[in-house]
Amino acid sequence: MQAVPTRPWEKEKSVRRRSTATLLLGALISCAIVLFTGFAGPDGWAVVLFTLAAVFTFVKGRKLQAKERKNAKAHLFILAAAIVAFTPWISIFISVAFKGIKGVRLNFFTSDMRTTTPDDFMNMGGAAHAIIGSFIMVLIATVITLPLGILSGVYVTEVRGRFSGVVRFVIQSMSGVPSIVAGLFVYTTFVDASGTFSALAGSFALGILMLPTVARTSEEVLKLVPDDLRSAGYALGARQWRSTLMIVLPTVRSGLITAGILGVARVIGETAPLLLTALSNTSFVFNPIKGPIGSLPMYIFGMLQIGTENSINRAWTGSFVLLLLVFGLFSLARFIAGKDKR
Amino acid sequence: MEKVDTSVRSEQEGIPMTDTTSNTAVLDTEFAGLETRDAHAWFGNHHALAGVSLQFPARSVTGLIGPSGCGKSTFLRLLNRMHEFIPGAAMAGEVRLHGQDIYAREVDAAAIRLKIGMVFQKPNPFPAMTIRENVLSGLKLAHIKVDDDEALMEKCLTRAGLWKEVKDRLNASGGSLSGGQQQRLCIARSLAVEPEVLLMDEPCSALDPGSTLRIEETIKELAEKITVVIVTHNMQQASRVSDYCAFFLTDGGPGYLVEADKTRKMFTNPNDSRTADYVQGKFG
Numbered sequence: 341m342q343a344v345p346t347r348p349w350e351k352e353k354s355v356r357r358r359s360t361a362t363l364l365l366g367a368l369i370s371c372a373i374v375l376f377t378g379f380a381g382p383d384g385w386a387v388v389l390f391t392l393a394a395v396f397t398f399v400k401g402r403k404l405q406a407k408e409r410k411n412a413k414a415h416l417f418i419l420a421a422a423i424v425a426f427t428p429w430i431s432i433f434i435s436v437a438f439k440g441i442k443g444v445r446l447n448f449f450t451s452d453m454r455t456t457t458p459d460d461f462m463n464m465g466g467a468a469h470a471i472i473g474s475f476i477m478v479l480i481a482t483v484i485t486l487p488l489g490i491l492s493g494v495y496v497t498e499v500r501g502r503f504s505g506v507v508r509f510v511i512q513s514m515s516g517v518p519s520i521v522a523g524l525f526v527y528t529t530f531v532d533a534s535g536t537f538s539a540l541a542g543s544f545a546l547g548i549l550m551l552p553t554v555a556r557t558s559e560e561v562l563k564l565v566p567d568d569l570r571s572a573g574y575a576l577g578a579r580q581w582r583s584t585l586m587i588v589l590p591t592v593r594s595g596l597i598t599a600g601i602l603g604v605a606r607v608i609g610e611t612a613p614l615l616l617t618a619l620s621n622t623s624f625v626f627n628p629i630k631g632p633i634g635s636l637p638m639y640i641f642g643m644l645q646i647g648t649e650n651s652i653n654r655a656w657t658g659s660f661v662l663l664l665l666v667f668g669l670f671s672l673a674r675f676i677a678g679k680d681k682r
Numbered sequence: 683m684e685k686v687d688t689s690v691r692s693e694q695e696g697i698p699m700t701d702t703t704s705n706t707a708v709l710d711t712e713f714a715g716l717e718t719r720d721a722h723a724w725f726g727n728h729h730a731l732a733g734v735s736l737q738f739p740a741r742s743v744t745g746l747i748g749p750s751g752c753g754k755s756t757f758l759r760l761l762n763r764m765h766e767f768i769p770g771a772a773m774a775g776e777v778r779l780h781g782q783d784i785y786a787r788e789v790d791a792a793a794i795r796l797k798i799g800m801v802f803q804k805p806n807p808f809p810a811m812t813i814r815e816n817v818l819s820g821l822k823l824a825h826i827k828v829d830d831d832e833a834l835m836e837k838c839l840t841r842a843g844l845w846k847e848v849k850d851r852l853n854a855s856g857g858s859l860s861g862g863q864q865q866r867l868c869i870a871r872s873l874a875v876e877p878e879v880l881l882m883d884e885p886c887s888a889l890d891p892g893s894t895l896r897i898e899e900t901i902k903e904l905a906e907k908i909t910v911v912i913v914t915h916n917m918q919q920a921s922r923v924s925d926y927c928a929f930f931l932t933d934g935g936p937g938y939l940v941e942a943d944k945t946r947k948m949f950t951n952p953n954d955s956r957t958a959d960y961v962q963g964k965f966g
Binding site: 566568569571572573574575576577578579582583586587590591593 | 762764767792793794795796797799800802804806808809810811819820822823824825868871872875
């Protein structure tokens with residue numbers, strides 16, 4: 341007789357299907373209640389869902405044994421915690437998406453605002469200059485910061501030099517620097533000296549904010565490398581830098597890429613440091629050394645300040661694109677980090 | 683009996699033991715060029731090993747035996763300067779390779795480790811490298827150029843008894859092999875830089891009996907060309923693979939060398955009664 345693979349430790353399919361169906365039905369009912377009665381506003385469905393679940397658990401609980409009732413109550417608490425955690429997140433994303441999606445047209449990704457006033461219709465002008473500006477600044481910041489961050493991680497975990505403690509302390513306190521202070525610092529040291537706002541200045545300010553994230557993440561992943569591998573390298577006659585370069589760093593390659601992506605995601609939405617260093621621009625700028633340059637956060641900020649209907653719509657679309665970029669980057673980081681867990 | 687008390691005495695007197703003759707085991711064969719003279723080791727304030735003087739016969743297997751905590755592994759790591767990677771570690775005495783003290787100030791530790799290779803207790807192939815890259819990693823790490831690295835790789839894998847099993851998947855990750863295969867890969871990796879001496883720190887303790895057997899065969903074949911020093915907890919293994927044995931012991935203080943001799947003599951008619959007790963399994 342052919343053996344059939346079963347999983348006796350899992351719940352039966354029918355049971356799982358039924359509980360999923362119950363949850364979906366509850367979500368539908370709560371959405372309907374919110375839609376038709378206007379109770380509690382757009383986020384009220386979560387509250388209604390929880391109330392429904394509580395009532396359902398209570399009603400069903402009377403038919404269950406004590407142990408099962410306890411389990412049902414625990415499930416209820418977990419549902420509540422999940423709702424509390426996810427509601428703001430989903431709510432932000434949905435409202436930004438709803439308000440921003442109107443402006444997601446081709447011209448938003450291809451045109452700048454040089455010949456368009458912010459109040460013009462959404463089929464004119466765009467944020468391409470801002471997207472490119474953000475890209476240039478984040479790229480330069482990454483090119484500067486990633487090697488520095490990885491090197492400081494290597495210094496703390498591999499070299500374990502005399503100043504390891506100092507380096508770690510400085511990096512930790514750097515992560516607490518308010519972003520506007522980073523902008524001010526670059527303004528007084530670089531913008532003032534060079535006499536012009538520039539993408540380079542913006543990149544420096546972003547780099548100051550990015551460095552602690554990259555360095556801390558690198559340090560954490562480097563700590564995960566087993567000492568066995570270092571010993572093996574040394575036993576083969578390797579010098580320290582050679583063993584670090586050929587064994588330790590390649591072993592955590594994906595972790596280091598993740599460190600870089602997390603750093604990028606950390607700074608891509610920063611506005612305050614750019615205010616004092618890169619400023620903003622309405623047209624395409626490709627020269628990173630000279631002149632103010634646009635960026636997505638500054639685009640959003642500028643459009644909101646103008647405050648007409650279409651400019652605010654432009655700001656929402658900018659926010660939506662920025663949010664997608666950040667989500668995309670974080671998902672990429674998780675994907676790359678997950679690939680290594682063989 | 684009085685032979686072994688020297689280390690204890692030196693500990694009590696608090697002065698480094700300079701009289702090495704009483705604790706020296708000179709194994710009367712062709713000399714490998716590797717010897718220790720009155721070697722001590724510390725971890726912080728803990729005196730782990732005292733006054734070991736030992737010579738390793740060429741092209742043979744020397745087994746280091748003794749109960750846990752008697753300093754065998756410490757002694758082994760002292761032989762290729764891996765001891766110094768442990769924070770707080772200190773040493774005294776000399777370890778000589780061809781008459782040159784490897785702990786002399788002007789000696790380059792990395793160059794020494796190239797000549798005295800090591801295989802660890804736990805298999806540790808480099809996870810980011812393929813099987814091929816793992817075998818050849820030592821060359822890259824130490825900037826050694828060879829004309830035909832494919833031939834060298836095949837030779838090393840063959841000597842480690844792994845070639846037949848992996849020749850069709852040389853580009854697979856080293857981590858995809860079984861534990862025993864990984865350990866043989868690590869042996870092949872150590873052989874690629876052509877060491878004069880290979881140190882093995884309980885290389886089979888994490889492996890199944892089948893893999894252990896394969897590795898023991900490999901060790902015997904290796905000893906035709908190079909000198910092998912192996913730490914083992916397993917008396918049967920020591921009697922199977924080693925030509926010479928050195929017995930270490932501790933009385934609660936630092937570990938010391940009790941005696942060293944041909945394996946057959948150590949197992950049948952040792953000079954020291956404690957050696958007899960240990961190899962017969964009366965303690966340890």
